[in-house]
Amino acid sequence: MSLSFTPDELRFRDEVRAFIAARLSPELRRASSLNVSFFSYPDIVTPWQRALHERGWVAPGWPQEHGGPGWTATQRWIFESECAAAGAPQLSPMGIKMVGPVLMRFGTSEQKKFYLPRILSGEDRWCQGYSEPGSGSDLASLKTRAVRHGDHYIVNGTKIWTTHAHFANRMFALVRTSDEPRQQDGISFLLIDMASPGITIRPITMISGDHDVNQVFFDGVEVPVTNLVGEEGRGWTCGKYLLEFERGGGINSPKLRHALEKVRELANSDLSCKAISHPEIATKLSDIELDVQTLEFLELRVLSALQRGENPGPVSSVLKLRASEIHQAISRVGVEMIGQNALVEERRRPLHALNDEPIIPEELLSVVARHLNGRANTIFGGSSEIQRDIIAKQVLGL
């Protein structure tokens, strides 16, 4: 065990740096740094994904047979860290980190052949249809129905909080295909073409003014049976497998470290009247730094386990819980630092495209918006309360 990089790994790091320097334009970097939602808008992501795709670096975690770069865990780490440190746009995890691994594990060979390359190229943009108005934390109570009619399912019902449904052309959804005594047993995992007749999307505005999430209605939507992933009625297994990756398969600490760096920069700048000179701000930043270091080490360990072919397992709940809390702590101290500048509300988006001069610098506008959006961190992907339940049940056996 060692924390330092080998000469080969250092060479790899230089290669990644050179690539980023060549392909990440200053405009893209700026747009990305003013992006306040969790997911970057398509106009920011698309050029970056294209550049990564040309180089074969879109999906660091995928095996080579499906188009991954075949990196070691350390290389993945280096890559994620360098991208985060450079402020590169974040690719949507929906395809690469979520439905991709599910298809590799449970999909038919036709499904793999069709969908995986389109995820890599960015031709398909995915959204996640899990939650419903009555089913949030208790996902197994979902009611959206898929009834089999020959070689189609007819889907009726509604999904809510669907991030970027308005940009997506495909949805992976959990739907009810039968009523079993154990709710989890009647659920299936379906791939739905968002252009299908009978789908309507209602935008939902967040407290920050951002439009990230939507409610999606299905009114007699036909989905070919070939779009079923895994066995009918066994969708829960796919769904849970995916959630494990959603929570634990990702590498969060480099992004958190970058966010902390940005806040530290702010603390050292005139924009915050050099907030760093106040001891309470300086010690808060140290506190968070230690939290990030801790998470970093936890993640590195999981990464090594993944490298050995293991699943993240319930430790993914530990990572999700802490990453979301640290994220909020960072955005919170940012708001504290800018004092009364936090009073200004800017609801227009994207911030990088505003062409009138705001009454406070745009960097400060993004500080508040990010803090507001960040409240969702401990809610989505399984809330903090649910993560604690999982730890209590699955790890502690309570």
Added chain:
Amino acid sequence: MDLTPSEAQRMLRHSAERFIAEHYDQAARRHAMQDPMGFKRENWRKLADLGWLGLPFPEEVGGFGGGPVEVAILMEEFGRGLATEPYLSTVLLAGTLIAECGTQEQQMVLLPAIINGERLLSFAHYESDARAGLSEIHTVAQADNQGWMLHGRKMAVLDAVSADVHMVSARLPDVQGAGLALFLVPKDAAGVRLRDAPRLGGGRVAELTFERTLLPPDARLGTGGDVLPAIEGVVDRAIAALCAEAAGMMRSMFDATLDYTKVRKQFDRPLAANQVIRHRLADMYVQCEEARAMAARAALPVGADSDSTQRSLAASGAKVKVGRCARNVAEQAVQLHGAMGVTDELDLGLYFKRLLVFEALFGSVDYHLQRHAKLFGNSRSE
């Protein structure tokens, strides 16, 4: 000692509650946010008719001779309803400064106009971060033979867009020994530039710049002397009032959360049936009570006859305690609403943002904790 509210105070609370219930529902709040002034002018007239715009002013100028306790009662109800009327700017900050420092003539002209709702004022003081304290002023007013020439820039000016007159603090470089002075600047004076923006969670906020703004000799508030101590006193009392307002907002968030968790079902039972949720609600309730107590306490010793250290200790103490409680209640309220809590479809988000505004106004929790510690040390060694 007697902490029971008087009959008059009970009546004030009762009518404030009723007024808020009648005028501040979700639709009205959204409507006010669309208004370019950040509030509805007809509501301001109603506040005038109810006599509330004159609440803290002496009876000689047409006021009601109320004190911080009455102000706190009103502000708490404003907070519950998330009112955006410029009560803080016009009445509690600028108005009170006029009552305390203004010449006889300034008082006789301006206070009745404030009290009857005809004139709105802003208080343009801060130039950099509130962490720097109230004396960090670089705006200058130069005496010239026709009066004054004002130069400088003010940030985070509440309600400036609706103000007829800005009350602006400045230094007097030409006047021997003078510290800060306040000036009454008409909104349309030449050389005044206003850049207005929506304020977080409702209302408006602006940047004001003064470039060679010429003012008549009587634009200066009062007749001379450093106004910093008066500003400090007024801001301390404004902080106490804001704490009451925050306590009102917290209470509304708490009530909404209690109702929601009793009704929202997951895993076949209400969220509030889970012990972890019950305990969290209990903690939130405790914090609402603490905040309300601290806000009420801050309103008590800040009367005119208590010394300034006691007054500042009370204001800073309340800002710290209420600020901490507010943060937790606001964050938990959003968390317990799940995804609904982070949407614009409920007013919860507006309360959340207004409590952020509360935290940021006039110095953070950390700033006031340090101020408290300093004053606390001093007053103990006396």
